[in-house]
Amino acid sequence: MVNAANNTNSIAIDIKAHFEPFSLSIKQRFPAQGITGIFGHSGSGKSTLLRIIAGLEPNAQGQITFDQQCLLDTSTKRFIKAEHRHIGLVFQDSRLFPHLTVKENLDFAVKRCQRPSLDFDEVIELTALNELKNKSIQQLSGGEKQRVALARAILAEPKLLLLDEPLSALDKDNKALMLNLLVTIKDKLNIPMFYVSHSMAELQQVAENLLILAQGKIVDFGNIHQVIHRLNTPNNKNSLIKQQTSLALTVKAHHSEYGLTRLTINSDQHIYLPLLDEQIKVGSELRCFIFANDISISLIEPTNSSIVNHLFGTICQIKKQDSSVLLTIECGDHQFFTHITSLSFKQLQLDLNKQVYIQFKASAVKTFHLPSGV
Incomplete structure (x- = not known):
C-alpha cells in the first residue's frame, strides 16, 4: 500500500x-x-x-x-x-x-x-x-x-x-x-x-x-518533455507517437516584416517559426515540437540556404534499426532528434561526439498557439 x-x-x-x-x-x-x-x-x-x-x-x-x-x-x-x-x-x-x-x-x-x-x-x-x-x-x-x-x-x-x-x-x-x-x-x-x-x-x-x-x-x-523523448524509437511501427523533439522555449521577438517569431535556444542560437499572435508576449514561454523527419543534418554550416533554422550540435546518441537511424543531437541544453536513412548515416560518416549542423524550416516548428491574424 x-x-x-x-x-x-x-x-x-x-x-x-x-x-x-x-x-x-x-x-x-x-x-x-x-x-x-x-x-x-x-x-x-x-x-x-x-x-x-x-x-x-x-x-x-x-x-x-x-x-x-x-x-x-x-x-x-x-x-x-x-x-x-x-x-x-x-x-x-x-x-x-x-x-x-x-x-x-x-x-x-x-x-x-x-x-x-x-x-x-x-x-x-x-x-x-x-x-x-x-x-x-x-x-x-x-x-x-x-x-x-x-x-x-x-x-x-x-x-x-x-x-x-x-x-x-x-x-x-x-x-x-x-x-x-x-x-x-x-x-x-x-x-x-x-x-x-x-x-x-x-x-x-x-x-x-x-x-x-x-x-x-x-x-x-x-x-x-523527457517522457516524450523516451518514447522516440528508431522503428516507429510500434511507437505510441511520431518521433519528435519537444521544447519549451522563450519568445525572443516577433518579426512581423518577415512573418516570423524568434525563440531562444541559448545565448548564441535561436530558431524561427511562423509569426504568432503578438499577444504572446516577448519573454513568455512557448511550448513547441518538431518531428524528427523534418530535421536534416549537414557537416558544414548551411549559410546559403532558404531554410532559416540551423543549429550547431554534437551527436550524443545513435539508435540503428533496419534501414534507418535515429540520432540525438545536443544543442546547448536541448536535445534534438532526427530520423535519417542508413545511407545518409554512412555517406556522412557520422559517429558519437561528431559535431554537426541540424536544419529545419520555420514551418516545421509546431505549436497550438494561434498564428498572427487568427
Whole structure:
C-alpha cells in the first residue's frame, strides 16, 4: 500500500481494478499541482483511472490519498463518495442542462458549493463567457459548451480537476483557445488537473508531467518533455507517437516584416517559426515540437540556404534499426532528434561526439498557439 504520510501536495494512488477482459493496476505518486497528462492507446485505462479517482468506480481495490485525506482504503473499508471528494470531472461531451441558460447552468454549480470563495465574475472572465451568459445552451457551439462545462466545474471549487478528452470534438482553433484557457486557469486559480487525451500535441502544450499507460499498467511517468523523448524509437511501427523533439522555449521577438517569431535556444542560437499572435508576449514561454523527419543534418554550416533554422550540435546518441537511424543531437541544453536513412548515416560518416549542423524550416516548428491574424 502507498504510505499516507507526507502526502501534502501529492496524490498517492495504489489501486487495482478488474473489468472483464481488462485489468488496471496503478501505483504512483503524482504532484498535486500543475497539469498531469495521461496518454495511451484506446483501452489502456486512461478514463477508468479518472473514474476511480473521482469515486465513480466503487469496485476498485487499494488506496488513494489526496490532500492529506484518504479517499479510498479497501483494507479498512473506507470509501469517500464521489460527491464528497471535492473533485471535478469534465467529459468530452459537456453534459450541460439543455433547458437552462449558461448562467443558470453555472448558478447550479455555485449552489452545490457549501462555502463559495471564488468570484463568479472572475471565473466568467477567465473562461471568456461574458457575452454568452444569457444564451440558451442549445444556441452554443461545441467550443462554447466546453467552456461552460469547464466554468461549471471550476465554480464547484474542486481541489482537483479531471479532464477526460474535453477537446476531442473541437476544431484546431477552438482547441488552441481551450488549451490557452486551461493554462491561464491553472496559473490563476492553482487547481491541479489530470488531463486525458489521445493527442500528444495537446498534452505537450499544457502538461508539466506525463503518464503513459498501456494495457492498464504504467509504461512511463515524468517530465513531459523527457517522457516524450523516451518514447522516440528508431522503428516507429510500434511507437505510441511520431518521433519528435519537444521544447519549451522563450519568445525572443516577433518579426512581423518577415512573418516570423524568434525563440531562444541559448545565448548564441535561436530558431524561427511562423509569426504568432503578438499577444504572446516577448519573454513568455512557448511550448513547441518538431518531428524528427523534418530535421536534416549537414557537416558544414548551411549559410546559403532558404531554410532559416540551423543549429550547431554534437551527436550524443545513435539508435540503428533496419534501414534507418535515429540520432540525438545536443544543442546547448536541448536535445534534438532526427530520423535519417542508413545511407545518409554512412555517406556522412557520422559517429558519437561528431559535431554537426541540424536544419529545419520555420514551418516545421509546431505549436497550438494561434498564428498572427487568427
